[in-house]
Amino acid sequence: MKILKLFFIIFFIFSFNHLKANNEIMKSKITKNLRCLICQGQSVYDSDSEFANSLKVLVDKKLNEGLSEKQIYSYFKDKYGEWILYDPELNKNTYILWLLPILIFLIGGAIISKSFIIKKK
């Protein structure tokens, strides 16, 4: 019986740790994708400014409240605008950014394949 109890305690501690660790990984993932507005060019994760530290606290709080990654991003986007995210979403303002590389790639491919076809002839 004692062993069973001990086993349960150990099990609980481990499961709790696991939860905490998951949150930590998520937190660092999210803060790496948030731009610090004080020291622009640095992520919130890298920065130690007052603003970045508050943001880290808030991300922690939101994760503990059970919000998903997406919900947290949209929360910050709502407060500070699209700029705060390092990874911009595909929308009407950013479609050129997303589609231009693909377009250039396709055009380049077309030019190369065309020149190959001409050479073959």
Added chain:
Amino acid sequence: MKNKFFSIFIIFAFISVFIIFYKGLQDTNLYTPETKINNEIPSFSAELFYSNKIVNSSEIFELNKFYLLNIWSSWCIPCRQEHSLLMDLTKNKNIEVIGINYKDTKINAKNFLNEFGNPYEKIIFDKDGTKAIEWGAFGVPESFLIYNNKIKKKYIGPLNNKIIKEIRFTVK
């Protein structure tokens, strides 16, 4: 013929690239978050500075009244500059000044208020800076003009005479 066309194209491309980069040099690369005018004020619960009571934001801001929400801190130098202007603004009965004490200790903040005067009707105590984030602020000082639970205007940085004049004109 083809060669001539090609060289003209190259020159044209260089000139356009030069113009784009030259224009880009003069652009500021500091981004300030866009302010959404007429946005609803955030709802949050916060601790009041003097009474230590936890209140909801809806209890602080009433309808049909102008408020100036000022984020300040005792360690912030520009806040000292604008403080006399805030003190001046309290003489105006049409507007109430609400403070958010940002990442400060109560002792330092109280010393600050004793030294320079207290223009704030109520002060929200924001120890970890998360309340300021609710407002979309990212530094001190920052001020918001609020009417009917909506943000009418946002001022980043210390207030100056011109802004105060504008506020007075708005609340008249």
